[in-house]
Amino acid sequence: MVKTETEEKNWVGRPVPRKEENRLLRGRGKFADDIKLRNMLYLGFVRSSYAHARIVAVDTSRAQARKGVVSVLTGPEIASETQPFLEIGPEPCAKIKDYPLAVSKIRYQGEPVAAVLAESPALAVDAVELVDVQYEPLDPVVDVEEALKDESVLHEEAATNRVWRGVFEYGNVDQAFAEAAYVVDIDRLHFHRFSSTPLETNVILAQWDGKDERIYYWCNNSFPSFAIQFLAAHLGVPIDRIRVETSDIGGSFGIKITSYPQMAVCALASRKAGGRAVKWVETRSEHMLASAHGNERTFRRTRVALDRQGVITALVSEHLDDCGAYPRYEPLGCVIWSQVFPGVYRFRNARIDFTQAVTNKCPVGPNRGYSRMQHLWFLERVVDICAHQLAIPADEMRLRNYIRREEFPYTTPNGCVYDSGNYAKMLDVAKALIGWEEWKKKQASAREEGRLIGIGIGTTLDSGTNNFGQSQIVNPAAPFSGNSQGANCKLDIYGEVVVAVGSCPQGQGHETTAAQVVADVLNIHPDTVTVRTGFDTERNVHTGFSGTYASQFAVSGLSAVHGAAQKLKHEMTRLAAFALQASSDDLEFGSGSTGPEIRSRSTGASINYWGLSNIVNVNSAVLPPELHDITLNCRYVWRAPFKVPDKEKKYGSLTLTYASQLHIAVVEIEPETFIPRILDYAAVDDCGTRINPPIVEGQVYGATAHGIGAALMERCVYDSLGNMLTSTFSDYTPITAMNMPNVKYGHIETPSPHSYSGAKGMGEGGAAPLHAISAALQDALSARGIVIADSFNNGDSLFRALAEQKSGQGTKPVKVERRS
Amino acid sequence: MYTAAFEYHRASSLEEAATMLSQIGEGAKILAGGQSLIPLMKLRLAAPSHLIDIGFTSGGSYIREEGRLLRLGALTSHAEIELSPVAQRIAIVHDCAAGIADVQVRNRGTIGGSLAEADPSGDWATALLALSAEVHLISPAGERTLALDDFIKDAYTTALRSNEVIAEIRVHVPDAGSGGAYICLKRAAPVYATASVAVELKLEGNVCRQPAIVLGCVGLRPIRVDGAEAALRGREIDDVALEAAGEAVRVAADPESDMRGSAEYKRTVAGALVKRALRAALGRARGEIVETSHLYA
Known part of the structure; x- marks a missing residue:
């Protein structure tokens, strides 16, 4: 296709090399632990070895006596000086008292009991061992169904382990079941607990400055505007007193959103130490044990109604979410899954009874694919299991049930609006990439040899730019709704174009994509645009939603950048019209011999950016009064066009854009060792208009790696006493490049009508590999009557499943009622 | 990740290291490559009060x-x-x-x-x-x-x-006509194996002599599997013999269930690995170039 001139001019959509690469690839990035302050102290946490216990006594005397130890903080001391953290949920959740150090009870292994402050990090670890804590063990609860029996209650003030419960019901479920040709019952499905293990662990440097009563943070929290709202209320300080700066961040995947309890301890420790700065660098074991894990979810008593053609007409199910010991970001996950209520499918009648409970395990936090991936995995399992039961091929089953291209924008049963998509086309592209027909033949001949090969499809959604109004579905009194993002675009005194955003990227390439957007607005080269990323309260561009999370920068962040650049362009136009004595219609933006400039088409006269800025900033006596409003320093806040959802009906638009992914995995269960081997893999992505294709592709590979790791290698395991068995990388084996198959990448673009550029938020990836690999294993084993009911599978679990099936011990987890 | 405090000694020779060991006595540990000891010390699972570093001695590597x-x-x-x-x-x-x-x-x-x-x-x-x-x-x-x-x-x-x-x-050095192989199953390269198998044997014609079969990771120390050796000794190694060796290995393995796998799975894996290792060893004993690799799950 011949490109038109306008397309050629656009920077958006081009594979612009990443601006941040120069710094990061040369080892010149600045990460939180690179920052060192004079007289800095180091903090170490004393952590509980029990999962559930009463604290009988904490004796800090031996630690205090140690040379180099400055002080020791304990839970009761903190509780006497602070308010418990805000709880997002209503009662009983609201009754939970969450302090950053355990006050009287331990609720998960690794929970901090005390914090020591010492002159060196090694001394801090030494002193941690000198704090003597006496515990009285209590019965631990590590299973969500056990927890809901309330036989051993974690938070006595709440009197129950249940955090939240709500029924999401739409359409006419009873009628659909009455009319169904088939009803499939699936007793239990389980989505396992894992984490995305960012390369850089949590790091906090805090200083409570007594002179100006301000609290300074240099850290790698990935949603600072959320953290400061929790911190201000907890510490009882005006929010303006808290300054948070982030710099380069080595991955978060959401896990770093919930570091605010540790942030609170560091600030309080600094205050206790007379304002000396306090640094805490989390060890890998601490990170695995006690930062945050992804949500674990159990799906009970699922019933699916289908018509004669295998089209799903209704679904009922009970979902039990395990949020670990403290809700923290929860119970938001109790509604966030409903952004993708029907997944990619057309069914209109459904009832999902959703319950969340606390257990004696590490608190959960948003983790790449947060809350939606559990639900999407569930739906993909339902579709595959029904397909196998009704002997409908997996691809055909999906085509019969997918939302159709012509139905977009598609309003889901719960009022979400899917902006655009073409799932059937993605399936075609993925099948072509993987060589579907070829693999079907190979699979058939391999089966004759007794080999177990499966081909699985995972279709998933990555919903981005969420409506915080959904918090009111979990708590009608929650004061949040909508979504916004701020940006500032200015000509600095010498005319440099500088953009500041409120995001804190962790590899998403915001410096590059923001520069591309501004370059298009001003018709300049992206290299001439400086982008300041990293959160800084004092840059004053952030809104209450600023941060980097939930697949939204391409929409919310870049819309704000675009708006700010438009505002600046408008001011520059007015100023240039005055300077060049030309009409604004006569002006064009471009670059001349002295760099970026504005020209008069008729006279050829031009003024460069230095000249423009000069008039406003340092030569302002020449400026006529009618231009006095011009600052060349333009802040713009973009607001998502959301309404508050209907809290009673749990109905409304919960997310602005819906990127979609379709993965196909070909997996063989190796003879004798039962190791699942990925033989072939295709990943097709649709995130609307791609602003920077290589960045999109990189995100797809990263999300694919996380998903494959989660499906086959990574899980957080607790024993029945609540001991975490996977607190090092020897036991929790994160995926590395060596474990990655060769991924065949493809993409389609269905531009979003909901964003100015047609782009959709992306990056989380919807955990497509979990869906595709479970489906492939199901396909490999369905002839043996085995149902893949868990999102984690490895050689051991497959060996045991086959052994149980062989010995006839396997239960029949699926029943089919055929009415016709 | 900081170790507990310790005294550091640098030995100039292995002899000096041995002398230091006897002088310091209890609490002294030899530091060679440090690939197990240092992580254990950083996790504070080990806290020797003295480390005698032999990494700077000369002539110890050959x-x-x-x-x-x-x-x-x-x-x-x-x-x-x-x-x-x-x-x-x-x-x-x-x-x-x-x-x-x-x-x-x-x-x-x-x-x-x-x-x-x-x-x-x-x-x-x-x-x-x-x-x-x-x-x-x-x-x-x-x-x-x-x-x-x-x-x-x-x-x-x-x-x-x-x-x-x-x-x-x-x-x-094994006799001419010998071949061996060592194969592990690991969940990822840097972690300990789920099970490992070492096989060494000698062929006279097609007859197996002096088979040695040892299992790792499936007991408190490496396990020599007499039963498997007996199944191979003095006979041609065919599929029946391989199966018999695999079965003897499954029986002899004495693993514990842990994050690497259930005991029953480890037994099964050891049985599978021994057959792979035997096939590689046989090929090598016949003078073939046989590439082997650990299995990574």
């Missing part, structure tokens, strides 16, 4: 073939063995060295350190027990040589006296 003996200095790194043309002639030695953890660990870790630690999941003890290997020890009181089987006592327990250090590992 690979020499003298007659029918392969002599490996205790400080020889896994990588040096992996890349040594001399050591490569004993296939099982090369398999073991090349498959240990990752490149970083292989560059730093030493064969002597691995044997001295006697981790039931370590590689070298299992691989070398399938050969005829000895450990040469020195102390201020003198020197002695122990068969490896006598050296490894139990999990993390060796015959090393408190003033002894390993100076050399001696491996008898």
Whole structure:
């Protein structure tokens, strides 16, 4: 296709090399632990070895006596000086008292009991061992169904382990079941607990400055505007007193959103130490044990109604979410899954009874694919299991049930609006990439040899730019709704174009994509645009939603950048019209011999950016009064066009854009060792208009790696006493490049009508590999009557499943009622 | 990740290290490559009060073939063995060295350190027990040589006296017509294996002589499987014999369930691995070039 001139001019959509690469690839990035302050102290946490216990006594005397130890903080001391953290949920959740150090009870292994402050990090670890804590063990609860029996209650003030419960019901479920040709019952499905293990662990440097009563943070929290709202209320300080700066961040995947309890301890420790700065660098074991894990979810008593053609007409199910010991970001996950209520499918009648409970395990936090991936995995399992039961091929089953291209924008049963998509086309592209027909033949001949090969499809959604109004579905009194993002675009005194955003990227390439957007607005080269990323309260561009999370920068962040650049362009136009004595219609933006400039088409006269800025900033006596409003320093806040959802009906638009992914995995269960081997893999992505294709592709590979790791290698395991068995990388084996198959990448673009550029938020990836690999294993084993009911599978679990099936011990987890 | 405080001593020779050991006594630990000891100290699972670093001694790292003996200095790194043309002639030695953890660990870790630690999941003890290997020890009181089987006592327990250090590992070069292989199943390169199997055998025509089969990671110390050896000894190794060896291995393995796998799975894996290792060993005994690799789950 011949490109038109306008397309050629656009920077958006081009594979612009990443601006941040120069710094990061040369080892010149600045990460939180690179920052060192004079007289800095180091903090170490004393952590509980029990999962559930009463604290009988904490004796800090031996630690205090140690040379180099400055002080020791304990839970009761903190509780006497602070308010418990805000709880997002209503009662009983609201009754939970969450302090950053355990006050009287331990609720998960690794929970901090005390914090020591010492002159060196090694001394801090030494002193941690000198704090003597006496515990009285209590019965631990590590299973969500056990927890809901309330036989051993974690938070006595709440009197129950249940955090939240709500029924999401739409359409006419009873009628659909009455009319169904088939009803499939699936007793239990389980989505396992894992984490995305960012390369850089949590790091906090805090200083409570007594002179100006301000609290300074240099850290790698990935949603600072959320953290400061929790911190201000907890510490009882005006929010303006808290300054948070982030710099380069080595991955978060959401896990770093919930570091605010540790942030609170560091600030309080600094205050206790007379304002000396306090640094805490989390060890890998601490990170695995006690930062945050992804949500674990159990799906009970699922019933699916289908018509004669295998089209799903209704679904009922009970979902039990395990949020670990403290809700923290929860119970938001109790509604966030409903952004993708029907997944990619057309069914209109459904009832999902959703319950969340606390257990004696590490608190959960948003983790790449947060809350939606559990639900999407569930739906993909339902579709595959029904397909196998009704002997409908997996691809055909999906085509019969997918939302159709012509139905977009598609309003889901719960009022979400899917902006655009073409799932059937993605399936075609993925099948072509993987060589579907070829693999079907190979699979058939391999089966004759007794080999177990499966081909699985995972279709998933990555919903981005969420409506915080959904918090009111979990708590009608929650004061949040909508979504916004701020940006500032200015000509600095010498005319440099500088953009500041409120995001804190962790590899998403915001410096590059923001520069591309501004370059298009001003018709300049992206290299001439400086982008300041990293959160800084004092840059004053952030809104209450600023941060980097939930697949939204391409929409919310870049819309704000675009708006700010438009505002600046408008001011520059007015100023240039005055300077060049030309009409604004006569002006064009471009670059001349002295760099970026504005020209008069008729006279050829031009003024460069230095000249423009000069008039406003340092030569302002020449400026006529009618231009006095011009600052060349333009802040713009973009607001998502959301309404508050209907809290009673749990109905409304919960997310602005819906990127979609379709993965196909070909997996063989190796003879004798039962190791699942990925033989072939295709990943097709649709995130609307791609602003920077290589960045999109990189995100797809990263999300694919996380998903494959989660499906086959990574899980957080607790024993029945609540001991975490996977607190090092020897036991929790994160995926590395060596474990990655060769991924065949493809993409389609269905531009979003909901964003100015047609782009959709992306990056989380919807955990497509979990869906595709479970489906492939199901396909490999369905002839043996085995149902893949868990999102984690490895050689051991497959060996045991086959052994149980062989010995006839396997239960029949699926029943089919055929009415016709 | 900070260790507890310790005194650091740098030995100029292995002899000096042995003297330091006897002078300091309790609480002293030898530091060689540090690939197990340092992580344990950082996790504070080990807290020796004195570390005697032998990494700066000279002459402790070598690979020499003298007659029918392969002599490996205790400080020889896994990588040096992996890349040594001399050591490569004993296939099982090369398999073991090349498959240990990752490149970083292989560059730093030493064969002597691995044997001295006697981790039931370590590689070298299992691989070398399938050969005829000895450990040469020195102390201020003198020197002695122990068969490896006598050296490894139990999990993390060796015959090393408190003033002894390993100076050399001696491996008898197998006869012509021999072949061996060492294969592990690991969940990822840097982690301990789920199960490992070492096989060494000799062929006379098609008849198997002197089979040695050793299992690692499935008991408190490497397990020599007499039953499997008996199933192979003096006969042609066909599928029936392989199955019999696999079954004997499954029975002999004595694993614990842990994060690496359930006990029953580990048993099954050991049985599967022994068949793979035997096939590779047979090929090698026949003079074929057989590439093997650990299985990564």
